[in-house]
Amino acid sequence: MNELDFYNKIGKKIGWNFNQLQVTAEGQKWDFYEEVKKHCKKTDILLDIGTGSGENLIKLAEDFHLLVGIDQSPSMIEKASESAVNAGVNNVRFFNMAAEHLKFPAQFFHCIISRHAPFDMEEVARMLADDGIFLTQQVSEADKLNVKETFGIAQNVEENDGKLKQRYVAELEKAGFTEIHAYDYNATEYYQRAEDLLFLLEHAPIIPNFGKNETDDKNFNTFIHRYQTDKGIRTNEKRFLIIARK
Template sequence: MEIMDYKSFYEQAGARNGWDFGNVRVESEGEAWNYAREVASRCGATDALLDIGTGGGELLLGLSGAARALVGIDRAASMVETAKRNAARAGAGNVRFLRMDSDRLRFPDGSFDIVCCRHAPFRASEIARVLMPGGVFMTQQVGEGDKRNLAQAFGRGQHDGASPGAMLRGNLAALRAAGFSELQSSLYDATEYYATPQDLIFLLKHAPIIPDFGEQEEDFAILRRFAAEYGTERGIRTNSERSLIIARKPI
């Protein structure tokens, strides 16, 4: 997806619901970790945490009891407004949200003990700068093989032309160049079962899996054929590929 098209899509998704997929009925098997639990397990009661690409704040608000102060940033104004509304409803007084680009973090050096980033771009040098010595960075990203049968069915996908594992290798190289040590990386390819075509439609309209999904009537015909081909007793089968990096800044 071209960068300007992606930004437009992202703003629209933020205005609709942030990244809240809580109503999508899906079962998964083969997930090697739970990202929220991985982040929470590395937080201390006195820590300050930064969440890059926070969306509607769904992850960060769930972590409000794990750290002293939490800041979520997003480049989309609509996402930040959704996050602020969600925070007000949750009554999370130690969480705040700011509009900011990850390429230029407007925080002093060493501001955070933990920085996390889920399914969003980041700049390794900026992460290293705003982390305290000994601080931890964690990122989960969508792998090139994610939703591969959907991409094949539609003839297009968000990772068209990308080599398997290229993003993970590139992120590891960037973090090493920025001075991070104790780098750990993992990858899983889980199976997902979506309960109905409507659940898949919600996913495809709110996440950039199939570029421009729904703009052509043929997309819905393709989805009907896909649901028939990959339908099982458990639901409509596809896959979820995710990578995880945990990196520590030297003391």
């Protein structure tokens, strides 16, 4: 199953909403959407690249003049549009669109964001107005490191950790962005139930083809036994944040 097929499948089932999971975290240094509100203005027009099923964008409706969310998955956009109607917001629009081919007027957006989704740096630069701001939060290579170690896919993960952040910063510099700031954190996560972690692994691309490999059940049970604590089942959440002005 390719990446788009995977996200279409998940979009039809749950959208991209993991809020039902019972999980706590210690050591998070920021909330991405609070950072968005802090660095953008209520009069701004915002583009969300890789909006998924749109729940988080809809929550920002009162904080912006106009919000546009795009995603390459038709099922995600269908769910996002339904959610916007149900929420009664009239300043949020969703489009099925590839990040590499944005079909909007140049320099149309004052603020562009992308959370845990791929984007095209040249298209971001083309769409962003002068003095506009771009914010992205992404999953670092060493996220869920003990899970990857248990499932035998952690080779070279720590060695490569941070390379994606460095690549994005270099691309932003090449695209002419200024005031580029990069941050990261490595928080400790506690999943309260085995079924919470199981749901995550079934619906997020952490372990390739999870559930179809012969050793998945054994590795999952080994992980639960090894990392069960009084606070929950322990793993890590590693993220990086980049904020750049054009």
